[in-house]
Amino acid sequence: MRDRSLQYLLLVPAFVIVLATTLYPLGYSLATAFRDWDLTRSRQPEGWVGLANFSRALTEPNFLNSLWVTTVFVVSSVVLTLLLSNSIALLLRRKGRMHTFTRTVLILPFAMSPALIGVSYRFMFNPEFGVISKGLAAIFPALDGVPWLASPTLSMAVLVATDVWHWTPYMTFMCLGGLASIPRETEEAARVDGASGLRIIFEIVLPQMKGVILVTAVLKTIFALKMFDQVVTLTGGGPGNSTETLAYFIFNVGFRWYDMGYASALAWILTAIMMLISAWYVRMLLSERKMATA
């Protein structure tokens, strides 16, 4: 068989899957976003309502709350994860038995089910018998009896903690991959000239890591925007709606109130946000490449 037809033939199975499982639903939900459809009333989509679902979102306090909650969650989770993963990667660069051990240990959180992470943090932060809440109280007596998951601020903090715990290892490996591709000569030369370790990190290593840090930042942002499992198993969006992220809000609208039209519109708003970020990411990355080759 000629390569010319083979090159397309090889793509066919995967494209059929991708088309059927993502592009079709995407189109379907876009169409639904402009319709009125309460699943408890009707099995079929009802009338077309234009942009009504979208304008409803913009005036609904619950939606605006979820946007704010999502922003707080994404920003704190991304910043903390990046700081930690870059620092840990710098620590892990050298060789040693303790380094190898830590690398092995770091594989585990990524392999763990996020729903289960939520459940076990809920257990550990229980104010009466949680091992972390009691442990913290033993060190700082003022913290005894703090109702971690019943306070809006603290439950958000615990939610962020679960996410940082889950993703920092993955991002650390990405940073390590980036560090491995940096030539060591400049660093060695600076060390011979007597530059301090911190100066080397800030003035030589980190500037060369810009591309990798950018990639990890955007990937982490996308993962954080999608985060759903721990909201269900850790906080249930509460207390009140203080941890109700956009993804969880959409889930409630669609599968608790069965308002399909509105849920589709909300889902598309989330998609648009993610698309914008990824477009910006591709552009930044391309200009980064251009600078590197120039």
Next chain:
Amino acid sequence: MTRHFTWWAERALLLLISAVVLFPISWMFLTAFKRPRDAYSLSFDFTPTLQNFVTVFSSPWNLGSMVVNSAVIASTTVAIAVPCAALAAYSFSRFRVPGRKFYFFLVLSTQFIPAVVIVLPFFIMFRSLGLLDTRIALIVVNLAIVTPFVIWMIKGFIDAIPTDSEEAAMIDGASRFRVIRDIVLPMAAPGILTSAIFCFILTWNEFLFGLILTRRNAVTLPVGLVSFRTERGDLWELMSAAGVMITVPIFIMALLIQKHFTRGMTAGAIK
């Protein structure tokens, strides 16, 4: 003196990091072997018991059927996604398909679609087809998440294989099909295996689809965790036992392919 200090400080920090990672996992494992009343105490001094595992596998929890559901769904998803993705990855890696950058970006951009967007139409569709609460439904939606990701990953692995031996074989008159079967596949095997395990882990841990599309028959392990929240409160010792069942197979897989695993994590993303 300072050199000595930094040496120890570095190791102390690494120990701390490992402890922070291992502690929640170990606590769950310990709790799984505690009797209910010990689960609410913080002491390490308890008589270990296997009762929790017996309980979760018997009625009304029936963890066994969830294990079967999760295993069947994850392995079928892998069996469909990985071969298809491997073929596409080869094409992306080796041929200059016109517009391939566009196709590749199209595949990648599906990663930026929130799962909740995909599941809405599928919920409606499966509802009218009577496929809600079946394994087929979960396999279909999982393919949506996993396939693009696996294409991306396997392409990273195939890109890293030099083309010399392929070209030499072709000059000797071997067909492209034989080249793929006899040269590329064996060399890419570790990468493909790694991607398959990644794919298995993602599907095994998947929660949102399971929560929405299953009720009783096709419930998977992560979704089953929620059922240990009862009117009597959260049954932590049972949840932990179920957690051990979710975690152990995945941890074993992850550690088996440890070396490739970290490479696979980073392969697609850096390039």
